Amino acid sequence: MSKKITAESIKELRKKTGAGMMDCKKALEASEGKINIAIETLRKKGLALADKKCNRIATEGIVESYIHAGSRIGVLVELNCETDFVARQSEFYKLAKDIAMQLAACQSVYYISKYDIPLEILSYEKNIEVQKEDLVRKTPEIRDKIVEGRIEKRLKDLCLIDQAFIRNPEITIDELVKQHIALWGENIKIRRFERFLLGEGLETKKSSLNKEISSMINNK
Incomplete structure (x- = not known):
């Protein structure tokens, strides 16, 4: 006898995967209520659908910010989608905020993907x-x-999409974005970001100023 699928289990699966309610229900039915199997099924389905959409043009979106507690680290990130409708969704704002927070936490990350590395x-x-x-x-x-092998690992350390998502380390940022592509049926792109660290570069400027002053004194 198959396990009864409850509304609570469907909601839990939707929260964990971002998939539609009917997709969650079908995945749970197919897995006989085993949520871990249902998650894997939806993840594979979502990634497959997302891969088909990743080359579509995305020119709408938002610029989101995150300021870490203490106001010593700040991040701006531009997240693109295909339509203004998706850009206005609260989930889209949350995705952009999560990505900005990830960038604040991963200060060794300098590029979005390995294709951006000079x-x-x-x-x-x-x-x-x-x-x-x-x-x-x-x-x-x-x-x-x-x-x-070492170079591949090093490049992943430098790239945002290869990082484990801080809110759910079982998935990468790339998988997180693709889950949302599957959810809305639109391409989503992390276009660019900027990280600000309080005081960054000031020591270098101070050192340069000291050298300039010393040079002026010695030339007198």
Whole structure:
């Protein structure tokens, strides 16, 4: 006998996945009420649908901000969608706020995806890895594989979409966005962001000013 699907379990699944009510109900029925299996089913379905929409043009959206407690860290992020209707949804604002909060928490992140990383950064990271002492005695084939793996990991550390979502570490930011693409049936893009750290760069300016003053004194 199949397990009865309750309204509470449907609401719980919707809260965890962002999927529609009917999709949640069908997933729970197919999994005989096992919510973990239903989540996996909806996640796979959502990612498949999202992949089909990721190349569509998204020119609407919002610019959202997040200021961390103490007002020492602030983030601005532009999140795009296809229509003004989706841009006005409270869930869309929440998604933008969550992404901005993620950026405040992950200060080692400088790019949205690996495709945004400049070639000079890639070359720099590769040169560092190639010269590490533990690779000296490795054969070229093994060394190249190790370097490739390390570079891949390093690039993920630099990219926003590869980060585990701070509110739900079981999914990445990429999966979070794709869940919302599946929810609204529109493409969603994180276009750009800016992070502000209180006092960042001031020490460098102070040092430069001191050098300038010293130079003026020595030239007298």
